[in-house]
Amino acid sequence: MIPQELLKEALRRNRLKSEAFEGFEYIRFTDDFKEVPRGTAIFKDFVVWGYPHIGRIFQLSTGIKEQFSAPFWVEEKVDGYNVRIFQQEGKVYALTRGGYVCPFTTDRIEDFINLKFFEDNPDLVLCAEVAGPENPYVEESPPHVKEDIRFFVFDIMEKNGQRFLPYREKLKLIEKYALPSVESFGLYRKENLDELKALLRRLNEEKKEGVVLKEDSERDKRVKYITSYANLNDIRITSLNMLGLPADYYTNRLLRLALFIEEEGLEKKKELYEELGRAFLEGLFDACRLSREEGKVYRVFRCRFKRRERALMFIEQLKHASVHIQVIERRLERVGEYWLLEFEKVFLNMTGLLGHVLSGGSIID
């Protein structure tokens, strides 16, 4: 558990926030604080630790030599949002990375996860990526998820602990309960560099985000490595809202892209330059068009709920938590077996700036 002293200090430093969800209260860490990661959530009888940061390597050839001293598991990194799923008093909930119980994800767990898992293992927490075109958080979606969302389990941890179950145990539980999971590409050694590079080239062509490498050892060392496709895609998807993101979002991705290509020697070809330029500019042209035609720069999100009240709770929570974004509900209606929620995120920085400069305003920079 977390020592009382640390909790008191975190409270004094304003790193703790009290939240409520469907009749219970909990406390979340709004930021990293000492050894406690952001998103750690404290419930009445247990703590669900925040998902730890994973270091990123920029080149495979030197990276796996430097980082690992034992064979390592390679698994797909899916482009969605990270949740931790757990049970409390017989009900199952999903926490976002930031430590909010998410009404949307919670509402949909039963569609994807065999709940017998939690009956048999009430003290385990499933760490999963939720991805798909109808998720309310991220604009990207893996091309192989054609509609709605899907869950991809990638780790299992225990309540009150920061450690993950050993890899083989995780695989066994995934198999036993037929849990949806990320693809595992098996165990690699440093000597398998060429195979690993070939795998990454294939994932890049398949428009996958990348891989997480997990050392098969007691220390369970992990690093991630991202494809050039994913870096380009991040730029393409977000350039509509360029001013809403920290500016180093882009310089980081440019650097990763350059290092991926530098290692792979993709002949630094014209097509790639063109693709990068297009990724930056097309979103900005779209933003100008939206500003001229509709007076706002926004994107529409849709997601499906089983319970109407959770859709209402979700939209309220999102409105409350959004900074520099205005959330506008468009519709909430029954479609088949779901409640379809449709809403806009209006990007206020882009809307304000483009409105100003397109009508002839000047800026001192």
Place this chain on the structure above:
Amino acid sequence: MIPQELLKEALRRNRLKSEAFEGFEYIRFTDDFKEVPRGTAIFKDFVVWGYPHIGRIFQLSTGIKEQFSAPFWVEEKVDGYNVRIFQQEGKVYALTRGGYVCPFTTDRIEDFINLKFFEDNPDLVLCAEVAGPENPYVEESPPHVKEDIRFFVFDIMEKNGQRFLPYREKLKLIEKYALPSVESFGLYRKENLDELKALLRRLNEEKKEGVVLKEDSERDKRVKYITSYANLNDIRITSLNMLGLPADYYTNRLLRLALFIEEEGLEKKKELYEELGRAFLEGLFDACRLSREEGKVYRVFRCRFKRRERALMFIEQLKHASVHIQVIERRLERVGEYWLLEFEKVFLNMTGLLGHVLSGGSIID
């Protein structure tokens, strides 16, 4: 003059710094403070005010309508560094934008400026851009300056004042003393939008930076407008040192580029996307190559001095003022009538990060 009260407060707030140059002392404003701009310099008998910030417009069609209520002068904006040249006790000095007396620029004034101007007008200050391939500050250079540097006067102000001489008076003095100046394209009206756009298209093709527009009125309202060439060039030149610049350096330029193209409708062509991608990536590939081959990311600068001692003073001052940059002198030797100083700027952020990740290090971001 600047009120004593304001000076005291600026001192308390740490906005004033005392400097020395060849036997005299002066005080400079290190940042904007209330109505006093950064770079304002206080000498024994007078103040040279900082050069004011000029607002930027992003589109011409709406911008000139919104900004001006009278005809406006259009003149070339040259891509170099901004100096203010003045005399004190019969000697002539140049201040940088930040308010340092620059040993390099000061050393070269007499090569370009008719000093009779200051004999006849001891209370006037020439505001000029210094540009060329052999300048020690900026890596960009107008293509029409083939070697060394040149001075381009664009404003004249009085000591102890913030106002500029009226445009026609400035032109007269430039003519009378044959001062080197930026090109003036004459007086435009709002109705001349098409001509102005044609001018900007021409400047873009000629690889010029852009224009400054100065209202022909008592209030002397000014705005600037930059070509798409200049925005692309800024990216191309600096991408080698991407991590050494504020990240919004790039997002700002991307936005300006998109708005220039959006207004001009340059058919958003493939070549442009390719050029942008190349501008970002080629510098990064160069940085990787330098890191692998030489263990550091750097660029070489050269500049010519008339007096050896000023070259020594310059390099010391530069070493002292540089943050995240290591300045390494390579050579200082007589070449013809000048002392040629050659030095490296080693970009420490890029050198450190690339050294780490190319050897397999990981980063948590």
